[in-house]
Amino acid sequence: MAFGFEVTARDRRSQARLGLLKTSHGEVATPAFMPVGTRGVVKTLAPEEVWGLGYRMVLANAYHLYLRPGHETIRRLGGLHRFMNWPGAILTDSGGFQVFSLTRLRKVTDEGVIFQSHIDGSSHLFTPELCMEVQEAIGSDVIMCLDDLTGYPVSWEEARAASERTTAWARRCREAKKGVDPGLFAIVQGSVFSDLRRQSAESLTSLDFDGYAIGGLSVGEPRQTMVEMIEATAPLLPESRPRYVMGVGTPQDIVDAVRLGVDLFDCVLPTRNARNGTLFTSVGSVNIRNARHKDDAGPVDPACSCLLCSAYSRSYLRHLFLEREIYGHRLATMHNLSYYGRMMAEIRSAIRENRLLDYAVTLSTDTEEPDD
């Protein structure tokens, strides 16, 4: 089944909208958050658990899977869905960001990017064409164009060069893609310069992709700047296509972006924080390693019905973390993804009822710092 998207409702008081994303592996109600399963697994969790938390689409990464186990291995094994036993949809990031952030001796040319593997130092040339081949071999439902992105801060000139190269590569990705079913998303770049963001958005939308990502954010720029870039870009993207802000973010970031008309998100925050012992709760974040939880028989979040909160005390979770027991990582990951899943459901309800702006102010931003 070919990729599709429809907007099903709009918030009367903001740019937020409800949508339905259709893929060969089921439908996804948007706004949606995608748990990160970089290497073909959402860290610590079984696919049944991710599904049980209400998620219907996860993110995997073409760069990592290209290096190991290799996209041809995954193709031979019947594709990534079968490989990782995930019945829902899969979006793969192209690897542009990973090449940028993980590799050494990276050299970007118009042809593509030459880099050394972060695993064994071997040399690779990643081109837009190879990027499509990898993601199609994997069998993704949504594939991302290879992008050239910059860090922060970066000069306007450098940001422009990277953004224009991203557009040229997007055109080649569009031509190289063979399959009919997967959706192909282009990635708007332009760093923190709204004029560059505009140029990028306009040139990409003229090529007509199945969806548009806003990339190169959450790389060190001030939060306010990030929101401004989303605000400057989202209205330039076609109403009828899904909009995806990559690598974002905190609950507040997500609500802000939804308000500005964004439909899709991914971020390591809930899963990575979980493994560090930081839990999102209805009354702010909890640092479970702290001594104050030692004898606490209560749940991490009384308002949560996840496995952790329904069956275990704060005291037990703290014990698991102090003992470095993997099961603690599982329970915390379940909890944080439960929190994010519930938040996205609440966001969708709020949009349906035209009260997203009211919902936004109910999110607690209290954070419990670690003990010294």
Place this chain on the structure above:
Amino acid sequence: MAFGFEVTARDRRSQARLGLLKTSHGEVATPAFMPVGTRGVVKTLAPEEVWGLGYRMVLANAYHLYLRPGHETIRRLGGLHRFMNWPGAILTDSGGFQVFSLTRLRKVTDEGVIFQSHIDGSSHLFTPELCMEVQEAIGSDVIMCLDDLTGYPVSWEEARAASERTTAWARRCREAKKGVDPGLFAIVQGSVFSDLRRQSAESLTSLDFDGYAIGGLSVGEPRQTMVEMIEATAPLLPESRPRYVMGVGTPQDIVDAVRLGVDLFDCVLPTRNARNGTLFTSVGSVNIRNARHKDDAGPVDPACSCLLCSAYSRSYLRHLFLEREIYGHRLATMHNLSYYGRMMAEIRSAIRENRLLDYAVTLSTDTEEPDD
């Protein structure tokens, strides 16, 4: 409900027997293997998963839980069953072995053992009385006497001294235990000397405990010697009481011990091997990291119906291990405990049908060594 045990059937061709162990937290069909949950969790697994694999009793460790989170914390939290959310029975090892194997600056006197914590170097005096207090605070269904054990090799004189001290401590444990419900097991020592094993067994059985363990094995002695010690000891223990060989062992070890009349086992082997990528299968052990599994679409064990073998390829499990993904540890642990659980069920069926000796020869001992 007070601890109890009854032998329900006997193998006509060996000393093996079927039994039913009764505790305040349910019944356990013997011969039984107890997964090791040292710190109040079977590493990587949820209690529901352990239960789903058919296990009804797990092992925890008084030494570890005394140090962290502390037995008083567990008592305040409602006991270990509630703390770790395990509905079945719990046997706690006294910590004698851990004091012997993990601590520094250990000094054993008739009063007890002074040691430094392996966590923070703090000094502690573990006495038989404290050992009972800890295990009763935890709420174990079966508690073990504090024992004094030796390494291997050890002189006859040293082994005798440790064994006699173990008996003296067992007597004090019996007097110190307050609760009526938990079963109290004594531990036969005597290293590899059958005369000392006999003395230990005779002096302990004259005190009438609820069950008897054979300790101090699997500490480096030849396998044949271990079997001989079980053979020399088991017949000296009362028919009406459960017999438990501690820290044993491989599938072959377990079948041998069952044949000699042993009812209970615990061992880190299935769970630790799982985390190293070594899987028990119906056709011998598999080392999943090996390159030969890279493109293997088949299951780890076609004869197994666990989650790993029903939903994932060898290729995927290898990928998870190479990427150090925790989910690989989970799947491998599920599988190895599934293997052990099925083996114990088959052992019980074989005893019921008087064919345990035939069953023993069907176990594959093939092992796949790691690639260089």
